[in-house]
Each structure stands twice: as structure tokens, then as C-alpha cells.
Amino acid sequence: MAFRNWLQGFATFTAIIYLSVVAKAVSVPKNTSETACVRSFPPVRDTSGPYAAKGQALLVCQNLSSLLPEKVLYSENPSYTDSLRTYYAGQEGDLQPDCIIRPESAVDVSIVLKVLGASNKSSCQFAIRGGGHTPFAGSANIPRGVTIDLGAMNTVVIDGSETITSVGGGARWVDVYQKLDALELAVSGGRSDLVGVGGLTTGGGISFFSPRKGFVCDNVVNYEIVLANGTVLNVNRHSHPDLMKALRGGSNNFGVITRFDLNTFQQGKLWGGDIVYNASVTPQLLNAFVDFGGQEQYDEYAALFIAHSYISGAGQYFAVATPVYTKPVANPSVFTAFTRIQPQLTNSMRIDVLGSFTNVTSSAAATGRRNAFVTVTFENDLSFLTEAVALWTANAASLANVSGLTYTLLNQHLLPIVMSKTANLGGNSLGLDPREGPLILSLLSITWADTMDDETVMTAANTLIKQIENAAQDRGVYNEYKYLNYANAGQAVFDGYGQINKAYLQAMSRVYDPHGLFQRAVPGGFKLFTDST
Secondary structure: HHHHHHHHHHHHHHHHHHHHHHHOOOOOOOOOOOOOOOOOOOOOOOHHHHHHHHHHHHHHHHHHHOOOOOOOOOOHHHHHHHHHHOOOHEEEEEEEOOEEEOOOHHHHHHHHHHHHHHHHHHOOOOOEEEOOOOOOOOOOOOOOEEEHHHHHOOOOOOOOOOOOOEEEEOHHHHHHHHHOOOOOEEOOOOOOOEHHHHHHHOOOOOOOOHHHOOHHHHHEEEEEEEEOOOEEEEEEEOOOOOHHHHOOOOOOOOEEEEEEEEEEEEEEEEEOOOOEHHHHHHHHHEEEEHHHOOOOOOOEEEEEEEEEEEEEOOOOEEEEEEEOOOOOOOHHHHHHHHHOOOOEEEEOOOOEEEHHHHHHHHHHOOOEEEEEEEEEEOOOOOOHHHHHHHHHHHHHHHOOOOOOOOOEEEEEOOHHHHHOEEEEHOOOOOOHHHHOOOEEEEEEEEEEEOOHHHHHHHHHHHHHHHHHHHHHHHOOOOOOOOHHOOOOOOOOOOOHOOOOHHHHHHHHHHHHHOOHHHHOHHHOOOOOOOOOO
């Protein structure tokens, strides 16, 4: 933490000068498209007179219906209901937009953003949905507005050399793995196949392959993105490289990404699975976990997370280790400390294709129920991790009467070997430095059944995370980084990237979205100038 503060202070003056020059030197193309895809269309109708009562969003929907027939869904359409039912969290599916737009190409998205941009003189708000996995309400859906659902843009195309896989902005990892597993190929992608490619990747992304390949975002070689003015850009290390760095961690703040071109590599079967333990083994498990993260000579084929879970109906606590080795080698020695812990309640360790492991992770998820994530980061310290798990245990007990509750504290490492890959792959905006040493990224993942328990559950969750943060600060092991894909509404994600990176993202927003459409009109997610939803 001290190192991070020193580094930021030392570099701030230089960074401010640099960012000022960048913002002046780089200009976004105006009303043009690198792929010449923008069609002309009529302006949005005035909201005065007979149209005023209908609301601006409904007028936008009507205009888009005339421009994109069959691609705009209203509440009476069964496909509208189907779209809402597929959100991971019930809180998101509960929201009722005035219409859902299902574009099928960058051309369609360009038209949509042109209309929405024109309408925002009257403040029509909209949401952008990829896979719809972020759980807090309003992250990828909106009440009384327009939701752009990219789900129809889920193509997966492998180039002739089998080194690049082009993935549509609405694809989920299941779409990718089903195609690549059959060819013994892989990309650095999500560990749960129901997660959307877009959200995971623009939030940074952690993969089973991260020790070998870096963060998921570091493995995107090209983005096709539609800017606020309808311009379609290809963004890579040679074309708009400044924006490329911003997209690697900058979430939905710059445009709608319609295609990701991902580095692709040969990959056979893996060894992995879940080992479920009685909660009594927690001290052994934590000790093995901290030792694993502190290895000086790290085996880059090894990936791991552990979890502590409480189920309210049974009043039961248990622990889980999920080791994965990205070679078809059974029981590699790097995981001996975990495989020898007893008693084990179940053990599903095996050799299989990647999709087998990501599908198992997905099957444990409760799509459509109440779901929430909250996150905190701290140093790889056994004494403090033990304290954090004790705080979680006591906190979980306070929720014994919550129906259908599964309350899980999942821990994994942010390793120097992963952070060190970033520079050679073009850089990202996450603000993580390998010199900070191994960190523990802690996720509180919650599922429950009844909307009546929403306030009770979230009050307990936020209290726990605050307790852990305060204790970490007192111990001197707190790290301000917050992984965007695990963060809850209101967590200061971009502050956690550090002053320099946040300023860089803000500068890129001013360049590529000069009128702030994605700051003003897209309230979902994490915003660069308010750092809240």
C-alpha cells in the first residue's frame, strides 16, 4: 500500500501533463465510420405537443421500430419477457424498460446510438446488455428507458491460422468454448460459461489461463466499437491504441463493443474440479492457500480459488477448493497441500475439456434468483485472512432466517506473474503493479429467494465488507483495488485503479465521447466522473 501511494504521488505531475497533451492531440472521428456503416435516418420527434405524455424513451422506441423492424421488443412481445428472464439476478430482470432493442450488427448499433444521441437533448436514458451477469439492479437493464440487448450478436469465428477468434459483443463464454473445445483450441476467458464475454473482458477478466496469459482483457488484439456519434472503429495497438488501453478495464464508458478479437492458442484437456470439505479444515485450507499464493517459483499452469459457504436452510458451513491445472496431468504436486486435506465430503477432480469445468461452475449459479456481489482486496497474509473468514462466519450466522440463502466468501490471488504479463501485451488501465506482491481478491457472493429479504441481506453484506476493510486498514494490509466484475453498486472501482489510471480514463472519455453520452445517459455500471451507478 505504501509503495502504491509513493508511486502514484511521484508520477502524478508527469501524468497530468501527458493526459492534457493526449486529450488535445487526439480527436474522435466526427459522424464517420471506418466501415462506412451509418445510414441516414429521420430525427427523433419533438417531445412537445401530442407526444409529450408518451415519454421520450417511448418515442425513441417508436423511431427505432421504423428503422429496425422486428428488432425492437415491447412488453406484449414474448421475446421481451424471455430477455428479462435470462438475467443472472432477479433484481435486473425485475426492471421494465420501455423497449428492448436487439441489434444484429455494428450497423444496427450505430443507428441505435445515433437515435439515442439525438434524443438525449431530452434525456432519454438507456442500458447496454451483453451477457447480463452483473447482479445489481440497473447495471445492464433500466426501468422506463431503452435496453440494448446484444444477445443476437453471439457469433464465434476462428481465423484460418487458428490464432484469432472473433466473438460477437453479445456472446457468452459457452458459445466460445463449445466451438473451441472441439478443435483443441482455447482463449483466455471466463471460468463460468454463463458469463458474457463483453462484461468480463471490459472489467479486466480472470481466467484459468491467467498465470500463463495475463488478464482476459490483455488478450484482446482488436475491438470493434461503436462510439456515441455512431462511428464504428477498429481499436488495436496500431489504430487508436490510446482507446485500447482504456477499454481494458474501462467497462461501458466509451461505446458499445460489437466484436472482440481474441488471441487463440492450442489447448488440450485440463485437470481440475472441486474438493468440498467439512468447515473444520478451514485453518489447514487457509494455510495452504496463503502458501500457494506466496510461491517464489510459481507454476504458471496452476490456477486456484477457495470458498467458504453457508446455507441457511441446513444451517451448514463448508469449504471448497477449486484447483485447475491447464495440462492433462492428474494430481500435480503444486496442489498436494489441498488434495491431502481430510475429511473431504466430495471430490470431482478429473481430466476433461475446458467447457466441462466452466459448465460445472455455471450449474451452481442461481440464474433469476436474488443475487449480489461485493468485493474487497488485501495482502496475502495468513493472520488477516483468518480474521476475515472469522468475520464472515459470524456475519453469516446473522442471516440464518433468510430463505434460500447461500452466502459464500470466495478468495483467489492476484499474482505478480499475472500482472507482469500486461506490459508486453499492450497495457491496461487496472492499475495493478507486480511489485505490490500477491494480493487476495475476496468476493462475497450471495444468493437468496425472497425480495422481502433484500434489505436484510444487503445490509449484512455491506457491514461485513466494511468490517473487513476497516480491519485490513488497521493491520496495514488493505489494498484499494476493487475488481470491477465483483463490485457492488457504489463501490469506488475507478478510485481503486489509482489516480493516474482514473485520470487517463477520464481523458479518453472526453476524447471519444466528448458530449458524455455514456456518462449521462447510461446510468448502469461504474461511471468515470461519479464512480457510482
